[in-house]
Amino acid sequence: MLKNYAEIAAEEVFDEVLAQLRKQRPELCGCRRCREDVLAVALNRLPAKYIATDKGEIFTRVDFSRVGGKAEIIASLIHGFELVNKHPRHQ
Numbered sequence: 001m002l003k004n005y006a007e008i009a010a011e012e013v014f015d016e017v018l019a020q021l022r023k024q025r026p027e028l029c030g031c032r033r034c035r036e037d038v039l040a041v042a043l044n045r046l047p048a049k050y051i052a053t054d055k056g057e058i059f060t061r062v063d064f065s066r067v068g069g070k071a072e073i074i075a076s077l078i079h080g081f082e083l084v085n086k087h088p089r090h091q
């Protein structure tokens with residue numbers, strides 16, 4: 001099964017980044033729609049890093065060095081939050 005490791009890494013830090021940003025901007029939405037929109041924006045900016053996995057394989061610890069470092073992932077997510085917050089598409 002093919003997986004984009006950048007996606008795994010972005011999902012891993014998503015809640016952490018949202019919690020940090022909410023200290024300054026408590027209005028930031030983390031609903032399912034906004035979450036997926038933010039991840040889509042972030043992942044479209046990050047180079048895809050496809051890996052082959054076994055079905056159901058769980059990644060207990062994400063190795064950020066495989067996707068250009070944690071800071072890179074966080075920066076892309078922050079960009080995503082800014083964009084989605086300006087034009088939220090949730091109901």
Ligand SMILES: [Zn+2]
Nearest residue numbers: 029031034090
């Ligand atoms: Zn929302």
